Amino acid sequence: MTKRYLLFMVQVHLNFRLAELESLADMFGLTTIDFSQYDEESPFFVVELENDQQAREWISRSILTRAIYEYWGQGSNYEQLHLDVQENPLYLQLKQEYRESSFKFEFDSFGGSSAGKLDRVACIESFKYLDFQGPIRMKNPEQIFTVIEEYEPLSDNQAGETPLRLFFGREVQRSDRFRGALEKYDLKKRPYKGTTSFEAELSLVSANIAQVKPGTFMYDPFAGTGSFLTAGGHYNAMVIGSDIDGRMIRGKGSQTIRANFKKYQDSLQFLDVLTMDFTHNALRKNLIIDTILCDPPYGIRESIKVLGAKDPERFIGKENVEINGQKAYLLRDYIPTKKPYSLDSLLDDLLHFAVERLPIGGRLAFWMPVANDENIETVIPMHADLELKYNCVQEFNKWSRRLLVYIQRGADYNGPTNMGSERSKERFRDRYFSGFN
Ligand SMILES: C[S@@+](CC[C@H](N)C(=O)[O-])C[C@H]1O[C@@H](n2cnc3c(N)ncnc32)[C@H](O)[C@@H]1O
The missing domain is CATH 3.40.50.150 (Vaccinia Virus protein VP39)
Structure with missing residues (x-):
């Protein structure tokens, strides 16, 4: 059985991005990835993979990707995001799997940022239906759950103000770029x-x-x-x-x-x-x-x-x-x-x-x-x-x-x-x- 994963890529050298993703996939024998939904205009790409190991191998070396996440849901506002997470066919299974893990929440964004505008503690609280029982650990938690906000930038240098889309997922692998x-x-x-x-x-x-x-x-x-x-x-x-x-x-x-x-x-x-x-x-x-x-x-x-x-x-x-x-x-x-x-x-x-x-x-x-x-x-x-x-x-x-x-x-x-x-x-x-x- 396959699972959905979310790629968060960088919006630079767009000409090279698909070539890098395909070449790394081919190198690790990941022959079943469906690239038909890949969109050069977007930093996001949802794919099906068999397991986390495949996701790790694929993205660990990438330079034009930031990270890959286990996909839990998306929405155009928080209300829709929460509904989508709970409608994910794997919702109960995922929730159970990470129930006892130590964890933390992170926020990432593209084209703008809610930093300073959003009460992040309240936002994290709004996920309480996930019912995680494990300890919150800011250093080396077993799992990192990430909210990614996508904004439409107002111009090349001006960040957008209202998010277009929100994603929620569990971090599986940071790319070579994200690791420095x-x-x-x-x-x-x-x-x-x-x-x-x-x-x-x-x-x-x-x-x-x-x-x-x-x-x-x-x-x-x-x-x-x-x-x-x-x-x-x-x-x-x-x-x-x-x-x-x-x-x-x-x-x-x-x-x-x-x-x-x-x-x-x-x-x-x-x-x-x-x-x-x-x-x-x-x-x-x-x-x-x-x-x-x-x-x-x-x-x-x-x-x-x-x-x-x-x-x-x-x-x-x-x-x-x-x-x-x-x-x-x-x-x-x-x-x-x-x-x-x-x-x-x-x-x-x-x-x-x-x-x-x-x-x-x-x-x-x-x-x-x-x-x-x-x-x-x-x-x-x-x-x-x-x-x-x-x-x-x-x-x-x-x-x-x-x-x-x-x-x-x-x-x-x-x-x-x-x-x-x-x-x-x-x-x-x-x-x-x-x-x-
Ligand atoms: C564009 S530079 C490559 C620079 C290299 N990527 C670097 O990191 O510095 C091209 C190089 O080719 C070398 N070169 C020119 N003609 C050559 C030849 N016939 N055989 C071998 N090297 C040659 C030049 O000396 C130069 O160092």
């Missing part, structure tokens, strides 16, 4: 960060949509200051990163990616980082990588470069140059030549790499910049072996970036493909600096 993940990983408090560091909220959401799993192997080929490695480590994956820029990977003094892991007490999750051009990848071919999660160079700060010579003719016959009897390219201070490369080619390489290394069902997730320009169609890279599962957009003023999430389906999948640099008519970097005009 955003404060913990806040970039402001991170020992090692840089201009390319990715903010905490969406890096954790990305790791959830990519289904980074405990004990599995996650790789970020454009690791920079390691924001996605940190997110992967938080979800207990074994993480490895690489970047063409050794300075980024090494950090400086006590400001290193390793120091970040130490601060977060995730050191055991950190395998290592290597200086490496992604397009000359040294990870052995038969190494299975469970998840690839990254933020490839947008080519804004500097144009994209890979190892190689722009003009290879100039180097013919110079491969064996020696300095003091040692091959020049083996010296520690040797600086290899680099050549410009396009974002499209790099993304094609990334898709090919994912097809070679991911197990069936493994996910590739990366961020792709896009110009918000009606005249330019955004063409998403596609590979015949990869299913494009999500395309979540984060809008900025004149550009946007998308989190693209693919699932490895194998050679029999035969999906659409559009490999090749014919995708981009104009380079994102040029368009960015010309103000997208």
Whole structure:
């Protein structure tokens, strides 16, 4: 038999919210959740689940949810709420189940608040028909019963005054967000960060949509200051990163990616980082990588470069140059030549790499910049072996970036493909600096 549960979500990054919920549900094998009633406009979503354990697993990692509650009832005012609770088909059973538990009441709200306006003690008293006999305990009670008020905000900055809806439920699981993940990983408090560091909220959401799993192997080929490695480590994956820029990977003094892991007490999750051009990848071919999660160079700060010579003719016959009897390219201070490369080619390489290394069902997730320009169609890279599962957009003023999430389906999948640099008519970097005009 199933029970109803109430999700209380945050009303931000709406584009990513369903993708996160579906990905976490899939990861925990919760295949029967009915998403047909999900409403992007609402922070509330009522679902049927088999038991609390399912609810806990599902929401414990969520960043875009606040908490999940066992659903007891709802109404547009307190009178209706009480009637609805008593008409819940499970009312007598629920009441009996928690009769002797220690408990407390909490109030939460969306779009406004009754704090200071409502006599909360009187409000709690109005639930006395529940006949709870257990002790009231403000610290560590066995059960927390919550009243959630939904208001219609008067404007973006002005809270509403009259509740539209009231919900009542028993708290089952607070999300990772509600337990403090955003404060913990806040970039402001991170020992090692840089201009390319990715903010905490969406890096954790990305790791959830990519289904980074405990004990599995996650790789970020454009690791920079390691924001996605940190997110992967938080979800207990074994993480490895690489970047063409050794300075980024090494950090400086006590400001290193390793120091970040130490601060977060995730050191055991950190395998290592290597200086490496992604397009000359040294990870052995038969190494299975469970998840690839990254933020490839947008080519804004500097144009994209890979190892190689722009003009290879100039180097013919110079491969064996020696300095003091040692091959020049083996010296520690040797600086290899680099050549410009396009974002499209790099993304094609990334898709090919994912097809070679991911197990069936493994996910590739990366961020792709896009110009918000009606005249330019955004063409998403596609590979015949990869299913494009999500395309979540984060809008900025004149550009946007998308989190693209693919699932490895194998050679029999035969999906659409559009490999090749014919995708981009104009380079994102040029368009960015010309103000997208
Ligand atoms: C958008 S940043 C990623 C930042 C990273 N998420 C962080 O937390 O700092 C892109 C990174 O790709 C690296 N990069 C550029 N070209 C590369 C290549 N060919 N191979 C590997 N890394 C490359 C850059 O050095 C840069 O650190």
